Amino acid sequence: MASGVLAFAESVGGKLKKSAFEMASAGRKLAEGLGGPFSMFVIGAGPGEAAATLGRHGVTKVLTASDPALERYSSDGYSLALAAAAAVADPAILLLASSAMGKDLGPALAARLGCGIITDAVDFSVTGGKLAARRPVYAGKVRALAEPASCPVVLSLRPNIFEPAAENGGTAEVVPVAVDLSGDRIRAVVTAIMAPEVRKVDLTEADIIVSGGRGMKGPEHFHLVEDLAAALGGEVGASRAVVDAGWRPHAEQVGQTGKTVSPKLYVACGISGAIQHLAGMSSAKCIVAVNKDPEAPIFKVADYGIVGDVFEVLPALAKAIREKKGA
Amino acid sequence: MKILTLLKRVPDTAAKIRVAGDGKRIDPAGVEFVINPYDEIALEQALRVKEAGGGHSVAVLCLGTKDATKEIRTALAMGADEGILLIDGAGERDAAASAAALAAALSEVKPDLILCGWKAVDTDDGAVPHLLAARLGLPCVTLVTKFVLDGTALTLHREVEGAEEVVSVKLPAVVSVQKGLAEPRYTSLKGIMMAKKKTIAEKPGAAAEPKVRILALEPPPERKAGRIVGTGPEAVPALVKALSEEQKLI
Numbered sequence: 001m002a003s004g005v006l007a008f009a010e011s012v013g014g015k016l017k018k019s020a021f022e023m024a025s026a027g028r029k030l031a032e033g034l035g036g037p038f039s040m041f042v043i044g045a046g047p048g049e050a051a052a053t054l055g056r057h058g059v060t061k062v063l064t065a066s067d068p069a070l071e072r073y074s075s076d077g078y079s080l081a082l083a084a085a086a087a088v089a090d091p092a093i094l095l096l097a098s099s100a101m102g103k104d105l106g107p108a109l110a111a112r113l114g115c116g117i118i119t120d121a122v123d124f125s126v127t128g129g130k131l132a133a134r135r136p137v138y139a140g141k142v143r144a145l146a147e148p149a150s151c152p153v154v155l156s157l158r159p160n161i162f163e164p165a166a167e168n169g170g171t172a173e174v175v176p177v178a179v180d181l182s183g184d185r186i187r188a189v190v191t192a193i194m195a196p197e198v199r200k201v202d203l204t205e206a207d208i209i210v211s212g213g214r215g216m217k218g219p220e221h222f223h224l225v226e227d228l229a230a231a232l233g234g235e236v237g238a239s240r241a242v243v244d245a246g247w248r249p250h251a252e253q254v255g256q257t258g259k260t261v262s263p264k265l266y267v268a269c270g271i272s273g274a275i276q277h278l279a280g281m282s283s284a285k286c287i288v289a290v291n292k293d294p295e296a297p298i299f300k301v302a303d304y305g306i307v308g309d310v311f312e313v314l315p316a317l318a319k320a321i322r323e324k325k326g327a
Numbered sequence: 328m329k330i331l332t333l334l335k336r337v338p339d340t341a342a343k344i345r346v347a348g349d350g351k352r353i354d355p356a357g358v359e360f361v362i363n364p365y366d367e368i369a370l371e372q373a374l375r376v377k378e379a380g381g382g383h384s385v386a387v388l389c390l391g392t393k394d395a396t397k398e399i400r401t402a403l404a405m406g407a408d409e410g411i412l413l414i415d416g417a418g419e420r421d422a423a424a425s426a427a428a429l430a431a432a433l434s435e436v437k438p439d440l441i442l443c444g445w446k447a448v449d450t451d452d453g454a455v456p457h458l459l460a461a462r463l464g465l466p467c468v469t470l471v472t473k474f475v476l477d478g479t480a481l482t483l484h485r486e487v488e489g490a491e492e493v494v495s496v497k498l499p500a501v502v503s504v505q506k507g508l509a510e511p512r513y514t515s516l517k518g519i520m521m522a523k524k525k526t527i528a529e530k531p532g533a534a535a536e537p538k539v540r541i542l543a544l545e546p547p548p549e550r551k552a553g554r555i556v557g558t559g560p561e562a563v564p565a566l567v568k569a570l571s572e573e574q575k576l577i
Contacts, residue, residue: 012488073487075457075467100488103445104469107422107454111461116423116538117454132542137451141344142353144450145542153539187466188496193487200489208576232577243506250472250507251486256340256448257364257506265576276340282550286574288566294555301550304569308559316560320567324577 002152004036006063006091008082009054010101011042016050019097019205021164024057026124026157027095028165033126034092039063041085041177043070043078048174055172057165062172063088069181072193073101076186079108081179086113088177091152093131098156100202106156117154118146122161122262122283131155139256139279159205160262161283201235203252203259208234208267211254211281212242215270215291215310219247224314225269231318231325232265239271255280270310273298290314328383328498330373331436333429333443333455334402335363336395340448346544353544362398365444367511369504372474373442374406374512384408386436390415390428390532403522404514410525411436413532420537422450426458427535433463438499439479445470445503456503467501468494472508 007027009020024040031038039061042050047064054062065081082105086094094109096102098120110117121133122143132147133155203209210232212225222236229236238248240255254261256276266284271277273289273296281287282301289302290313299305306313338344339359347354362370370387377383387402389395390413399410413432418424433441441460446453453469460467472491473484479498484491486505514522556565570576 073492075469100470100486103453104457107452107457107469108467110423110454111457111467114461116421117452117458118539119452119454134545135451136547137544138338138344138353138449139340139451140547142346143545143547145545146539147542148538149536149540150538188468188494188500190492191482191495192493193490194484194493195490202488205488250505253506260451265570265574274341275343282547286570286576287550287553288570299553299555301553303551303553303574304566305553305555306557306559306562306566307555308562312560313563316563317566320563321577324567324571 002090002092004034004091005031005038005093005095006086006089007040007095009040009042009050010097010099011044011050014044014046016053018164019099019159020054021057022159022162023095023097023157024054024059024165026162028058030093030095030124030126034129036092037061039089041082043081051172051174055170056167058168058170059172060170061175063175063177065177065179067179067181069186072190074186074190075104075108075188077181078105079112080181080185082109083112084179085177086152088175094152094154096156098158099205102156106154110154113152115152115154116148116150118148119156120158121155122158136260136283139260139276140283141279158262160207160264203235203237203254203261206235206261206263208232208265209237209254209261209263210234210267210269211237211239211271212269213239213271214241216242221311222248224310228267228314228318231321234265237261239277240274268298268302269314271298272296273301328381328440329436329438330376330383330385330440330442331433331438332366332370332373332385332387332407333441334366334370334387334389334398335447336360336389336391336398337363337447337449340364346546350543351541360394360398362401363444363447365446365448365504365506368506368508369442369444370402370405370407371509371511372504375509376476386411386438388429388432389413390425396527399527400522401514403525404518405512406518408525410527412527412529414529415532416534418534419540421539422452422454422458423538424535426455426462428532429455429459430462431533432530440498441501443503445505456501460501465499465501466496467503468496469503470505471502472505474502474508
């Protein structure tokens with residue numbers, strides 16, 4: 001009988017991602033609520049180190065898989081590996097982060113297991129052994145309270161919402177899992193990865209985002225947004241208007257037809273705050289808006305606002321932040 | 328080659344969404360409905376493949392109510408050859424139940440290539456492409472931003488964290504698309520006229536048990552009212568102080 005939780009610990013370049021620790025704490029809490037066991041699953045070369053790290057963060061059992069065919073992510077390879085781990089752990093809930101990878105892996109896993117899926121949840125509860133999860137729909141204009149109608153279920157959690165697990169100095173039992181990746185089981189093959197020189201964090205997982213809108217008046221002025229993002233140690237985002245105008249790449253778009261984000265800090269520069277943009281970023285913990293129009297809707301959701309010209313405010317803000325950090 | 332694109336009727340992204348009295352649905356009053364923006368990109372890609380020559384046909388498949396005839400007509404006006412509307416009954420549909428109905432219809436159509444948006448902007452699940460592909464026994468590549476077809480070989484670029492993956496896959500396959508792949512065209516007057524002569528086949532959508540149920544829809548938590556810290560660059564020190572002392576962010 002399926003019970004407890006198996007959570008996928010995502011890693012990049014052999015290192016566990018922050019979301020892995022978020023899944024460690026959320027998964028354990030979920031398993032306690034269900035009254036079942038909790039384990040995590042790691043894919044990649046040298047999983048011993050990752051398992052030890054998770055052990056120090058309170059995870060007592062780590063399933064691992066390593067295979068040359070798993071060196072690069074593929075929907076087929078990773079979902080086969082997770083399905084193999086699920087066959088060992090027999091969980092009621094398969095947990096993963098709704099990251100760039102999770103947005104593909106979660107559905108691929110649910111498809112392989114023929115089970116239900118609740119994606120991108122921001123809150124969950126367990127009452128009488130039954131899971132209920134809240135997830136934004138309509139890009140956050142509404143929230144849905146969803147419950148699984150069958151078992152097991154895949155549950156993906158939005159990054160940056162759940163507190164990462166703290167170190168407690170524990171150790172984890174390591175259980176290798178055999179995955180059959182023979183023949184042509186991986187049908188869609190990754191042949192290359194085109195990465196920029198500086199690897200960017202996906203906006204869905206970024207802690208700090210500085211976004212620019214039409215108020216930046218042209219792509220040639222986005223260096224001001226980039227510089228403020230650099231000063232804060234954050235990533236660059238953009239409104240739909242400037243992406244549609246070709247000023248910025250689509251991967252930077254925040255909003256209903258872009259990324260739905262939940263950073264600790266969101267700085268909106270020259271963004272008026274169209275409803276589809278607000279939907280995509282209003283779950284940020286702290287919102288700062290800089291706009292010359294005091295009536296701009298962005299100020300209705302901002303925690304702090306400066307009414308002013310982005311061309312004057314942004315450089316001054318970047319300079320003040322660098323001074324503050326240097327102090 | 329038969330190309331099929333999935334189409335969902337969804338509220339326009341500019342629409343304000345209110346929860347209906349039953350607390351389980353949205354209130355459609357005053358909401359304008361459109362083709363799911365990501366499905367529109369998928370259709371555009373399908374039309375470009377067709378127009379590149381080779382005698383391909385493009386069909387659109389929609390699971391929805393009779394109202395979705397309007398969105399299918401728009402797709403036909405854009406250039407799709409035929410429409411199929413699977414009339415959805417009153418039952419609740421999660422991604423799994425939707426994929427079941429779409430798969431049942433497609434097992435007869437047997438397209439060589441299925442294109443769709445990576446998610447619909449209403450339920451925001453993004454699960455149907457994989458669930459459908461699994462039911463049809465096809466490979467699935469999601470979040471595609473570049474599409475090159477050479478015979479039956481597809482070379483696709485897909486968005487991953489901070490980078491792009493290049494993926495090779497053979498047809499038949501399901502491909503879900505991300506923004507940036509192709510800018511959807513506007514409908515022309517000629518297209519609208521021609522669409523009137525094209526057929527929309529209607530059949531009932533196959534019933535399926537949902538694997539996830541929606542208990543309630545709720546408005547999102549309200550944000551506490553913020554404050555304007557000041558005007559112009561003179562307000563910067565006050566903002567930095569607030570971010571540092573109140574928020575502990577710097």
